[in-house]
Structures are given as C-alpha cells and as structure tokens.
Amino acid sequence: MTLDELRPDEVLVRIVGAGMCHTDMLPRDPELGGDFGPIILGHEGSGVVEQVGSHVTGVQPGDHVLISYASCGTCWNCLRAQPAYCQEFELRNTSGRYADGSTGARGSDGRPIANRWFGQSSFADHAVATERNVVVVDPELPLELLGPLGCGLQTGAGAVLNEMRLSPGQSLAVFGAGAVGLAAVMAAKLAGASDIVVDDLHESRLDLALSLGATRVVLGTKDSVVDEVKGAGPGVDFSFETTAVTEVISAAVEVLDRPGTAVFVGAGMGQLSVSPHLLAGRKITYVLEGNAVPQVFLPRLISFWKQGRFPFDRLIQTYPLDDINAADADSRLGKTIKPVLLTGQLSNQERK
Missing domain, CATH: 3.40.50.720 (NAD(P)-binding Rossmann-like Domain)
Structure with a gap:
C-alpha cells in the first residue's frame, strides 16, 4: 500500500507497538464489514515520528509518541476541552476515513484503502496521525508497551x-x-x-x-x-x-x-x-474515551505507572504483528488481557 503525501496538520509515525482492542474486531462482523473495507485497523499505536506536515509545530521528527483518538479541534466541544465528544467523532474515528469521506492510502491497483481508523490505522509499519491526536512521551519509557494507554486504558x-x-x-x-x-x-x-x-x-x-x-x-x-x-x-x-x-x-x-x-x-x-x-x-x-483530553490525561497515567500505582504493564502480552491471529485467539479465550502487536524495533540511539 502507498500512503498519500502528508496534509499540513499530519505526522508520519513509524509504529513500534499497537494494542489490540475489541473495537478492532467489529469491522469483521459480516453485518458491518461491508461498510468499512478495505481498511487498515489498529488504534492504540505507539512509535517514532519520521515526518511532519507544514503546519505542525508541537511535534518533530524523532519524537516518541502515543497515538490516541482524532478530533477536529474547532467545534464547540473541542474548544471547551471535551474532544471525546467532538461533533465529528464518528466521522474521524469509526469510519476509517477522513471527515469528508476520503482516504489517504491506496493499494497497488490504485483502489482507495481506509487508513483513518481512530485517526491512525496502526496495524502497519507506518501510520498517519495528526498533531492533535499524538502525545509526545519521554524517550526513556518502554515505547512498545505504551500504545494501549491511547484508548482502552484511557477509557x-x-x-x-x-x-x-x-x-x-x-x-x-x-x-x-x-x-x-x-x-x-x-x-x-x-x-x-x-x-x-x-x-x-x-x-x-x-x-x-x-x-x-x-x-x-x-x-x-x-x-x-x-x-x-x-x-x-x-x-x-x-x-x-x-x-x-x-x-x-x-x-x-x-x-x-x-x-x-x-x-x-x-x-x-x-x-x-x-x-x-x-x-x-x-x-x-x-x-467515549474516558472523557479524556489525551495530552493531559495520558501523561497523568504514565506518572501513576512510574509511581507503581497504575501497573498496566501487568495486563500486556506482546506478539509479533505476523502472529495477530494468535493474539486474537488468546484474547477471546481469556488467556491474554491486552495483546500488543510489535511491528518494529527501536534503534539503540532511539532507545535512550
């Protein structure tokens, strides 16, 4: 698949880990799947920023980030710090597309592929997010384990x-x-x-x-x-x-x-x-989303984790992305609480 050029407010993230959530399974339902596909799923991504759009000022290449849900930033609810109830929440998150119905990815045949699942589509080696739905974190943290904070744990x-x-x-x-x-x-x-x-x-x-x-x-x-x-x-x-x-x-x-x-x-x-x-x-x-503002709430959860008061890592079992079916099966059987799919590795320089 080929990603389109970044829009001005977007960032390209090389995914390191992506949590697997029950919501990611819903588009496989025969009653729903026809409304989504073809689509790239995954919405609890973490990784390293590789490129930023022309209007991005708060994020730069090399930043370690978590990716959370998308919001418009201009509606009444976004302006009063309630982005989880953005007037375009469903359009920007559960459609898998941009709010105008377009996509930002194409297959080898040129066919559009939905790559905006919760503003990211992180079951991939790269995902496109926006400056609004990424949270910069300390590079000393275990980045590959942090993705679930962006949705399930936040919720x-x-x-x-x-x-x-x-x-x-x-x-x-x-x-x-x-x-x-x-x-x-x-x-x-x-x-x-x-x-x-x-x-x-x-x-x-x-x-x-x-x-x-x-x-x-x-x-x-x-x-x-x-x-x-x-x-x-x-x-x-x-x-x-x-x-x-x-x-x-x-x-x-x-x-x-x-x-x-x-x-x-x-x-x-x-x-x-x-x-x-x-x-x-x-x-x-x-x-929705724990009524949280990710840039405020996720650092708070990380602080609790560092204090030993929010040990979310005890819920996580990691799998290579190629073993996604095993991760799904273990989750359904109750063997694994939170599967995290590893899609890449940090270099020694990135792992500070």
Whole structure:
C-alpha cells in the first residue's frame, strides 16, 4: 500500500507497538464489514515520528509518541476541552476515513484503502496521525508497551477519574475484567474506593482483578450475580459496564444504590433493557474515551505507572504483528488481557 503525501496538520509515525482492542474486531462482523473495507485497523499505536506536515509545530521528527483518538479541534466541544465528544467523532474515528469521506492510502491497483481508523490505522509499519491526536512521551519509557494507554486504558481509567469522579469511600462494580475493566479497577483503587467488585466469566481474570485492587469478585456464570455484587448493602455508588451484553447492561443498573450512576463503554450489539422504575434516583450514561483530553490525561497515567500505582504493564502480552491471529485467539479465550502487536524495533540511539 502507498500512503498519500502528508496534509499540513499530519505526522508520519513509524509504529513500534499497537494494542489490540475489541473495537478492532467489529469491522469483521459480516453485518458491518461491508461498510468499512478495505481498511487498515489498529488504534492504540505507539512509535517514532519520521515526518511532519507544514503546519505542525508541537511535534518533530524523532519524537516518541502515543497515538490516541482524532478530533477536529474547532467545534464547540473541542474548544471547551471535551474532544471525546467532538461533533465529528464518528466521522474521524469509526469510519476509517477522513471527515469528508476520503482516504489517504491506496493499494497497488490504485483502489482507495481506509487508513483513518481512530485517526491512525496502526496495524502497519507506518501510520498517519495528526498533531492533535499524538502525545509526545519521554524517550526513556518502554515505547512498545505504551500504545494501549491511547484508548482502552484511557477509557477505563478516565471513566472513573474524569466521568464518575469517584471519591474516597465510594463503591464501584465493574462488569468485565478485560483491559478496560481492569484499568477502571486500578483507577478506583487510586481514587480511594472502599469497595471494588468485579464480575467476569474467567476465574484467572478475577484473580488478577483482586491483585490489582478489587475487594470482591463475582463469577459471571452464577444466577445470582446482582445479589452477589450488591452483597449485604443496598448497592454500589457506581457501576461500569464493558461487555455490551444486554443482560449485563441490565445488571449494571440493578446493582446501583440510590443515588447511583451506571457508566457504559462496551462496543457491541447489546441493548439497554430496563424497567423505568429502576431509574428512580439512578443515572445512566455512555462515555467515549474516558472523557479524556489525551495530552493531559495520558501523561497523568504514565506518572501513576512510574509511581507503581497504575501497573498496566501487568495486563500486556506482546506478539509479533505476523502472529495477530494468535493474539486474537488468546484474547477471546481469556488467556491474554491486552495483546500488543510489535511491528518494529527501536534503534539503540532511539532507545535512550
């Protein structure tokens, strides 16, 4: 494939590592795939800047960067520091194309190929991003492991710290102990939660959740999940739903105390099905990207990691890009929490 010339606000990044997220699997769904392909996926990239567009001032060749989601920078929400709710979010992220519907890559036959998946398409040796959706990081950091911070980990931790603004002593129930859910667990521990309950189908993931800060765990195969999560009390202050499974979405509402808030982030075909009376004193919201400003929030998460308070590296298993099918299979089986695909290596000079 051939990449077009950089636009004025763009940067060319040589990818070193790219996290593999559930959202990257959605375009393979036969009901959705025809709307996307041909497309380059991947949206948790990290790498080294090789070239910058003519209008780029804050990034330069040689910078180590994480790539996060794309936003326009000019709409009302972007201007008031809420880029996750950019008026063009779907166009710039989930279409795989530029906001005007065009692409920036072509196959050998000249056919357009979508290469703007979440503003990057990082399952490749090079990706084109914009100055707005890259975050420059210290070159001494393990760059190949940092990519998942740009989406999945940002989503989980941001939901707790930015959206819920969980206070010391409050409680949280997390449904789904994947990377997003476990990021929420680590963030809740950081915030001083008194009770962190995790529900999942895999006992190994529940064991990991306990080691990361969960105070209780519930096996999702039980019939009494709601009662088990609530325990002896009236319910939890917050719930966090990552699975997009209809029954689990409903459970995330039922476990709430009053007042209480359910935060959904799961991407899938599940539906919200809830009796209106269950909403008395309760709130429901769906959050994109942890309601985070990447240039502000990602350095904060890295700082927590350096302090030993956000050990996200414990979730990561690396694979060569050629082993992407094995990474997918291990993720589906619950063997790997967060696969990271390694697409290149840093030189000794780059690895400071």
